[in-house]
Structures are given as structure tokens and as C-alpha cells.
Amino acid sequence: MVSNSFVALLKLVFSSVLNEPTCLQNLTQCLYEFLIDRCCGGTCQILGVDIDPALVARARHSNTHRDNVLYECVDVTSDQDREESFSQYLRKHGRTKFDIVFCFSVTMWIHLNWGDEGLTKFLTNICRQTEWLVVEPQPWKCYKEAERRLRRRGGGTFPLFPSLTMRGRVESDIESILQQQCRFTKVLETSKTCWNRKLSFYRTNSVSEADVTQQTE
Known part of the structure; x- marks a missing residue:
């Protein structure tokens, strides 16, 4: 049973930050300001990561x-x-896990470049390091668009694209991995964002009702 107040907070994150076009260029900053204002009592630490150094x-x-x-x-x-980046950051703040991890527009690129096994491994590993997970799966049409863009630029195709077995219903496949293999519970799915994608909020089954209530106080 999930605290109604925490679910309400997740909905506020979606409506106030994640679906606000003015925040898309600086999403992490907007998210930080929202969390400080609404639920973190003036204290919040965020680690933002990307593979692109630019x-x-x-x-x-x-x-x-x-x-x-x-x-x-x-x-x-x-x-x-x-492990080096995340573990070092967590130790610095005296933690063993993150409270919540947001995965925005990342699952498709991992899937295209590392295949079904790579996507499953990523989701499994990230779930070991967080209590809550917000994931924004790109639908299959985004995969086909990415493939077409690569061909138009003369880059050929993604080598693993033909061998992907999770296709057509990628969002459902990701949900199955998180619920069946990672033992996370889905607590909220939003309507579509301005990017025409849904956000799904999950929590680890080790988070008790008491834990959830404390996080909202």
C-alpha cells in the first residue's frame, strides 16, 4: 500500500516540472528547485549524469x-x-542507495547500442541502487525514427537493431523487467508529456508504508 500523499507528490513533480516546456532545457535545475520547495525541507542533493561530455x-x-x-x-x-561514480557519491553523503533515480530518454539508446541483454542489465543494476525509480521509455516508433535518422546521415544502421526481441511493446517489456526481475512495484503512470511519452514511477518492495510516509513529512 503506497501513501496517498507520496503519490500526490509524484503527480506534482509531473505536472509542475516534467510536463513544463520551460523546464525542458534545464530539467535537473527545475527538479532541484521543485524538490527543495515542496518536500525536502531545504536539503536536497542531486547527481546528474550523461555519457556526452559536451x-x-x-x-x-x-x-x-x-x-x-x-x-x-x-x-x-x-x-x-x-560503480565508481555512484558509489563514491553515495559514500560522500553517507548513503548506500539513492532515494530516487530519474531515467529520462535513455532506455532506447541503451537498448539500441547494447541490445536486450544490455537494457535488462542496466535496469537490474540501477534498481539495486535506488528506492524509487522514474523511467521514461521511448515507444517503438522512436526506435524506427532513430534508425531512419542514422541511415539518412550515412551512418548505416544500429548493429543490434535487427536482433532486438523486445520490440513493438517496449514499454510493457520494461515494465515486466522492473516488476518481475527487479521486484519493483509500479505506483503511478502519467498521461503523455509534451514529448508524447509517459512516465512510470516505481518503488522497491523493500520500501514499507512507514518509510513512504516518513519521506513525505
């Missing part, structure tokens, strides 16, 4: 909350890269 450099340059928001260049599919 995007990380741009985010660092525009960061207005440098004491509380950190950006790192991390390959989340690399066990060593991920």
Missing part, C-alpha cells in the same frame, strides 16, 4: 546550485564507470 560541460556551466547539484560524465552501461 552536454555535461554545458550543464556544469549553467549550474546555479553548485553546492547541491553535481554533473558527471558517466557511462551507465559500464559496471566500473557506474
